[in-house]
Amino acid sequence: MYLTKVNKMDRNSAQKEIHRLRREINRHDRLYYVLARPEISDRDYDALMHRLLELEEQHPGLVAPDSPTQRVAGEPLPGFAQIRHPVPMLSLDNTYNEKDLREFDQRVCKGLDGQSYRYVVELKIDGVAVSLMYRRGLLEYGATRGDGTKGDDITSNLKTIKAIPLSLDSGDGAIQELEVRGEVYLPKKEFARLNDIKQQEGQASFANPRNAAAGSLKQLDPRTVAQRKLSLFVYGIGRPPQNIDQHYQTMEFLKGLGFRVNPNIGLCRGISQVIDYCNQWEQKRDTLDYEIDGMVIKVDSFAQQRQLGATTHSPRWAIAYKFPARQAVTVLRTVEFSLGRTGVVTPVAILDPVLLSGSTVSRASMHNEDELVKKDIHYGDTVFVEKAGEIIPQIIKAVPEKRPPRAKPVKMPKECPSCSEPLARNPEEAAWRCLNVSCPAQVKGRIEYFASRGAMDIDGLGTAMVEILVNSGLIKDYGDLYSLQGEQIMKLERMGMKSAENLLEGIQKSKSSPFWKVVMALGIANVGAQVARLLVQRYCNMEKLQNAGCEDISQIYGLGPAVGSSVENFFANKKNLAVLEKLKKAKVRMEAEETPGAPQTFAGMTVVLTGSLQNYTREQVTELIVSRGGQVTSSVSKKTSLVLVGSEPGSKLDKAKSLGVKLIDEREFLRMVKGL
Numbered sequence: 266m267y268l269t270k271v272n273k274m275d276r277n278s279a280q281k282e283i284h285r286l287r288r289e290i291n292r293h294d295r296l297y298y299v300l301a302r303p304e305i306s307d308r309d310y311d312a313l314m315h316r317l318l319e320l321e322e323q324h325p326g327l328v329a330p331d332s333p334t335q336r337v338a339g340e341p342l343p344g345f346a347q348i349r350h351p352v353p354m355l356s357l358d359n360t361y362n363e364k365d366l367r368e369f370d371q372r373v374c375k376g377l378d379g380q381s382y383r384y385v386v387e388l389k390i391d392g393v394a395v396s397l398m399y400r401r402g403l404l405e406y407g408a409t410r411g412d413g414t415k416g417d418d419i420t421s422n423l424k425t426i427k428a429i430p431l432s433l434d435s436g437d438g439a440i441q442e443l444e445v446r447g448e449v450y451l452p453k454k455e456f457a458r459l460n461d462i463k464q465q466e467g468q469a470s471f472a473n474p475r476n477a478a479a480g481s482l483k484q485l486d487p488r489t490v491a492q493r494k495l496s497l498f499v500y501g502i503g504r505p506p507q508n509i510d511q512h513y514q515t516m517e518f519l520k521g522l523g524f525r526v527n528p529n530i531g532l533c534r535g536i537s538q539v540i541d542y543c544n545q546w547e548q549k550r551d552t553l554d555y556e557i558d559g560m561v562i563k564v565d566s567f568a569q570q571r572q573l574g575a576t577t578h579s580p581r582w583a584i585a586y587k588f589p590a591r592q593a594v595t596v597l598r599t600v601e602f603s604l605g606r607t608g609v610v611t612p613v614a615i616l617d618p619v620l621l622s623g624s625t626v627s628r629a630s631m632h633n634e635d636e637l638v639k640k641d642i643h644y645g646d647t648v649f650v651e652k653a654g655e656i657i658p659q660i661i662k663a664v665p666e667k668r669p670p671r672a673k674p675v676k677m678p679k680e681c682p683s684c685s686e687p688l689a690r691n692p693e694e695a696a697w698r699c700l701n702v703s704c705p706a707q708v709k710g711r712i713e714y715f716a717s718r719g720a721m722d723i724d725g726l727g728t729a730m731v732e733i734l735v736n737s738g739l740i741k742d743y744g745d746l747y748s749l750q751g752e753q754i755m756k757l758e759r760m761g762m763k764s765a766e767n768l769l770e771g772i773q774k775s776k777s778s779p780f781w782k783v784v785m786a787l788g789i790a791n792v793g794a795q796v797a798r799l800l801v802q803r804y805c806n807m808e809k810l811q812n813a814g815c816e817d818i819s820q821i822y823g824l825g826p827a828v829g830s831s832v833e834n835f836f837a838n839k840k841n842l843a844v845l846e847k848l849k850k851a852k853v854r855m856e857a858e859e860t861p862g863a864p865q866t867f868a869g870m871t872v873v874l875t876g877s878l879q880n881y882t883r884e885q886v887t888e889l890i891v892s893r894g895g896q897v898t899s900s901v902s903k904k905t906s907l908v909l910v911g912s913e914p915g916s917k918l919d920k921a922k923s924l925g926v927k928l929i930d931e932r933e934f935l936r937m938v939k940g941l
C-alpha cells in the first residue's frame with residue numbers, strides 16, 4: 266500500500282493527506298461493513314487509521330465531524346436529549362396469516378380504484394428502528410424511533426456503527442437534507458459472543474439479539490457501544506427527494522449514497538407472489554446471520570402511497586407480516602443447578618419435552634436469580650419457552666393461572682451443588698458463585714475448557730472422558746493430563762486400548778499447540794481467543810506475561826483493566842502456578858513461535874518512534890518491528906524499551922530522556938532489523 270512518508274507536514278499537504286486518508290478509510294469501511302468485501306488486512310487498515318489520527322493530532326484545526334476518527338470520540342452522556350422527528354415514524358399494522366394479507370391487498374386494490382400496482386417485499390429485521398439526519402451531506406444526528414414523534418438523541422452511539430456513513434457519497438454534496446431510516450441490529454454471532462462474555466462475567470445474559478441491540482444503543486458510554494459490533498440496514502427515507510417516485514428506486518438511491526441495503530428485496534405483482542415470497546423466507550430465516558421476525562410489504566409507487574394515505578398510527582400502503590413466534594408451551598418439572606468452570610451457578614429448567622421450531626426441547630436456561638424472581642417461576646409451572654438465535658432455549662414466562670396448588674417457587678441453592686460449600690453473591694452481579702477452586706464441577710469445567718476445540722483441541726477428551734478421569738482420581742487439574750500413563754487409562758471402566766491410545770496421542774499432539782492457544786486454554790477470566798492473541802503479540806513468552814502486571818496489560822490497545830486484573834490475579838494464585846509448572850515440565854509451548862525468516866530482534870520490546878526517518882515510513886517501521894516480535898506504541902512511558910529518533914523529533918524525545926529510556930537512531934535501527 267502506498268503511504269506518504271512521515272514528515273512534519275505543512276498545513277496544506279497535511280490537509281491533502283488527511284482527505285486522502287479519510288476517503289481511503291471510508292472506502293474500506295464501506296467494503297468491509299456494507300459490502301462485506303474487504304480488500305485490505307486489519308493491520309493495513311489500522312495503519313491507515315493510525316496515520317490519520319497522528320496527522321489530526323498535529324493539526325487539530327483539520328479535524329472534521331465526519332472523520333472516521335470521530336466514530337468513538339464521544340464522552341459518556343449524563344442522559345439522552347429528545348429529538349422531534351421531522352416526519353413521524355409510523356409503525357406498521359401486523360398480520361399473522363395469509364388471510365390477513367389477502368384482506369390487506371383487497372383494501373389496497375379498492376383504495377387505488379383498479380389501477381395496477383406492485384409490491385416491494387422486504388425482510389423485517391428484528392432490531393431497533395432509528396432515524397439518521399444528514400444535512401449538506403453530513404450526519405447531523407441520529408435518534409431512536411421513541412413514540413414515533415420524538416425519540417432519544419443517540420448520535421454518538423450511532424456514530425460507532427461503521428455501517429452508518431458519516432458523510433454521503435453524493436459527489437457534489439448537493440443533497441441539502443435527507444432523513445434516512447433503518448434498523449440497527451446485532452448479528453447472531455455477535456449476540457452469542459456478548460452472551461458468552463456476560464456469562465463469563467457472571468452477568469445476566471440478553472434474552473435475544475433485539476434486546477441486546479436496544480440495550481447497547483441506550484448505553485451512555487459510546488465506547489461500550491463501539492465494542493458491541495452493531496450493524497444496520499436502511500429501509501426508507503423520511504421525505505424522499507423529488508426525482509424519486511418509487512420505494513424500490515429509493516433503495517437503489519440509498520445504496521448509491523453508501524448505505525447498507527438488504528439485498529433480499531422482492532418485487533411482486535399480486536398478493537399470491539407476496540405470500541410465496543414470505544413463505545420462502547420463513548423457511549430460510551435460519552440461513553441469515555441476523556434475526557428476522559417477519560416481512561414488510563409496501564406498495565411501491567409513492568403516488569399510490571399518497572393516494573392510500575395513513576391512519577393516525579400506521580400507513581395504509583404497508584403492512585408487516587409476522588412469522589409465527591418460535592415459542593412453545595410446556596411444563597417445568599424440575600430445575601438443575603449447573604456449575605461451569607468459573608464457578609457461576611446457572612439454573613437450568615428440565616421440561617416436559619416439546620417440539621420447538623424443528624427440534625425437541627427438554628432443557629431451558631433461566632440465567633440467574635434475578636430472572637427467577639422477575640419471572641416468578643414455580644415448580645410445576647406451565648411455561649412459555651422460546652428460541653432466540655441459535656442458542657439454547659429459554660423460559661419467557663410462566664402462566665400463574667395454571668400453577669398447581671401449593672407449588673413452591675424456584676430458589677437458588679445456598680450451597681454449591683457440586684462441593685456443598687456455601688455460595689456467594691457479589692452485590693454488583695446477578696450470579697451466585699462457588700468460591701472453592703478445588704470444587705469438582707469447576708475442576709472438570711476447567712479441564713474440559715482446556716481440552717476444547719479452539720483451545721488445546723485434544724481429541725477424545727470431552728465431557729464424559731473428563732468426568733471419568735477426574736472421578737477416578739487420575740487427574741486433579743489439566744496439568745495432570747501430561748503425566749497420564751496408558752496402563753492407568755486402560756484400567757478404567759469402558760476403556761479399551763484404542764481409546765487410551767487415541768487420548769494419549771491427542772494429549773501428546775497438544776504440546777505443539779500455538780502459544781496463544783496455551784494462554785487461552787489456561788482459563789483466565791476474560792481471556793478468550795482474541796484477547797489471548799493480543800497478549801501473545803505483546804508478551805512473547807509465559808514468563809513475560811506472568812510478570813506483566815495489570816497496569817501494563819491494561820494499556821494494550823483493545824484490552825482494558827478487566828483483562829489486566831484477571832491476568833494478574835491468575836498468576837498471583839499459587840495453585841495456578843503449580844499447574845503451570847506441570848505444563849512447563851511436559852514441554853507444552855511456553856513462547857511465541859518465531860516468524861520464519863525474520864530474526865526476532867525486537868522480541869518483547871515496546872518501541873516508540875519520534876520524528877521522521879530517511880528510508881522508512883512510519884507504517885513500514887511498525888511492520889518491521891512487529892514482524893520481529895516487537896510492538897509499537899504512540900507514547901513514551903517507563904515501560905518503553907526503545908525510542909527510535911528520526912529527524913525533527915517531537916516532545917517524545919524529551920520525555921524519553923527524562924525517563925532514561927534507551928534511544929536509537931536510524932542506523933542502529935537498520936542494524937537491529939537485519940539482526941546484527
Ligand SMILES: [Zn+2]
Pocket residue numbers: 681682683684685686699700701704705706
Ligand atoms: Zn463448588
